[in-house]
Amino acid sequence: MAEKRAKTPISGARQDKQYENILEEMHSADRKSVFQNALQQFDDAAQHLNLSSDQIAMIQQPRRVIEVKLPIRMDDGNIKVFKGYRVQHNIARGPAKGGVRFHPQVDLDEVKALSFWMTFKCAVVGIPMGGGKGGVICDPSEMSQSEMERLARRYFAEMIDIFGPDRDVPAPDVNTNPQVMAWFLDTYSMHKGDYTPAVVTGKPLELGGSEGRVTATAQGVTFTILQAVDRLGMKLDGATVAIQGFGNAGSNAAVLLKGHGAVIKAISDVSGGFVSTDPAGIDPQVALDHIKQNRTLKGFENNPAAKVSKYNNANDLLTEEVDILVPAALENQITEKNAGQVKAKIIAEAANGPCTPEADAILAKNGVFLIPDILCNAGGVTVSYLEWVQNRMGYYWDAEHIFMDLKRYMDNAFSAVYQTSTKFEVNMRTAAFIVAIERVTRAAEMRGLYA
Ligand code: NAD
Numbered sequence: 001m002a003e004k005r006a007k008t009p010i011s012g013a014r015q016d017k018q019y020e021n022i023l024e025e026m027h028s029a030d031r032k033s034v035f036q037n038a039l040q041q042f043d044d045a046a047q048h049l050n051l052s053s054d055q056i057a058m059i060q061q062p063r064r065v066i067e068v069k070l071p072i073r074m075d076d077g078n079i080k081v082f083k084g085y086r087v088q089h090n091i092a093r094g095p096a097k098g099g100v101r102f103h104p105q106v107d108l109d110e111v112k113a114l115s116f117w118m119t120f121k122c123a124v125v126g127i128p129m130g131g132g133k134g135g136v137i138c139d140p141s142e143m144s145q146s147e148m149e150r151l152a153r154r155y156f157a158e159m160i161d162i163f164g165p166d167r168d169v170p171a172p173d174v175n176t177n178p179q180v181m182a183w184f185l186d187t188y189s190m191h192k193g194d195y196t197p198a199v200v201t202g203k204p205l206e207l208g209g210s211e212g213r214v215t216a217t218a219q220g221v222t223f224t225i226l227q228a229v230d231r232l233g234m235k236l237d238g239a240t241v242a243i244q245g246f247g248n249a250g251s252n253a254a255v256l257l258k259g260h261g262a263v264i265k266a267i268s269d270v271s272g273g274f275v276s277t278d279p280a281g282i283d284p285q286v287a288l289d290h291i292k293q294n295r296t297l298k299g300f301e302n303n304p305a306a307k308v309s310k311y312n313n314a315n316d317l318l319t320e321e322v323d324i325l326v327p328a329a330l331e332n333q334i335t336e337k338n339a340g341q342v343k344a345k346i347i348a349e350a351a352n353g354p355c356t357p358e359a360d361a362i363l364a365k366n367g368v369f370l371i372p373d374i375l376c377n378a379g380g381v382t383v384s385y386l387e388w389v390q391n392r393m394g395y396y397w398d399a400e401h402i403f404m405d406l407k408r409y410m411d412n413a414f415s416a417v418y419q420t421s422t423k424f425e426v427n428m429r430t431a432a433f434i435v436a437i438e439r440v441t442r443a444a445e446m447r448g449l450y451a
Contacts, residue, residue: 034113034331040357045433048424051441058449059440062112064088068158070136072150082138084155088168089115089131092444095166096132097122097381099173100155106135110331117352118381120436121374125413127385132168140175152180156187163188165198165392171384172202174247182207198391201384210387212402218252219403220379221350222260223410224371225324228346231418232369237261240322242344244268245329246287246297249350249377253326254284262324266317271298273314278307319343327354334359342368349373364427372429374436375417382409
């Protein structure tokens, strides 16, 4: 069933027509429930396993759902009340793990889906953690740094007892970053009276963060793309790439893929999409410098160093003539409406949930090799796990150690999923869920969670 989202008004000087259009599209009546999509992916895999209906019920639904009101004094003296969520989907294999998203379109359905995917993502890469996710409905582009700080601290304080190194360990997600994690850490440590870095990951290096965490998601995406091109007899050197979203995951993926010789043909962010007019492709560093000065890619087509033209519709990037497509923005971007026009041979899901189940079916029919989100973008949570381990040991590894550990986790996970896809004759998404569901179910049974 399609669900319509409640509309969050956005006001202020930075309001942008294009952004408004994107929001309108996301609110449209046919925007499907992301959690329903996630359950559909689960069902596609579960039918290959011998699970009872009780096991399925136990593993599908979230263990705990929390909603809080967050009254914040804004810089103008007024009080504004925000809404925040935390969902702990499953803790059979370890403490809940998952980011906190600050975005105007956050809603409970989305947070439930994202926490669900975290359970299976941790299981696919074999790290001993469960699934969680959080979100706050807010528009950080409209907020000052001090308003963000008050909101972050209030969010964490409001749920202080559900967080903890052995309970639930948040991390950054869309519009949250190491600074927000530092505020979370400080709020928790002040309340508990102990310095507790392991309560949150994705922290700044100075506060017990890990080497390699900032680029971990993109590094993991790159490792899985390297595995895929190898299996498909392609080469990354010279392959063309389009990347939707140019934040942490997308921009770092652009830098790393270019480092392997790939040509970055098109990029986009919330301000629009841009296609290269230079056969050598877009230089990600030029795009990053542009963002540093302008906050977004707005006006990138007028930047003489960029050598790009702007798409009339940013979503044209998704159907660009490229070898590899990397959705690195939000959910439900490739749907039954545009999946048939996708020309890429590989889709690497850096974002969570960018393809709907209807799109999956079309892409599979057209022979597109899809690296599913719960495998493709698991590098972030894997290095978060390594950060948590280092915090608990009080001993810190260098960047090379992290790089090699991450590569081992990602390569092993890719192989397990690829073999399962061959064995069960299913696509990579269903194979990833089969691997993960088996691991979660076994852990739950051994713990006696069905008792
Ligand atoms: P981010 O906030 O750093 O960047 C998001 C980017 O997407 C921005 O460039 C934004 O302008 C762009 N964007 C937003 N809406 C868009 C639209 N409609 N069209 C085009 N671009 C749009 O966030 P991030 O951390 O890079 O996360 C991106 C995705 O990757 C999310 O789905 C997130 O859940 C997933 N992910 C991130 C991590 C991580 O470690 N950062 C880990 C796993 C998964």
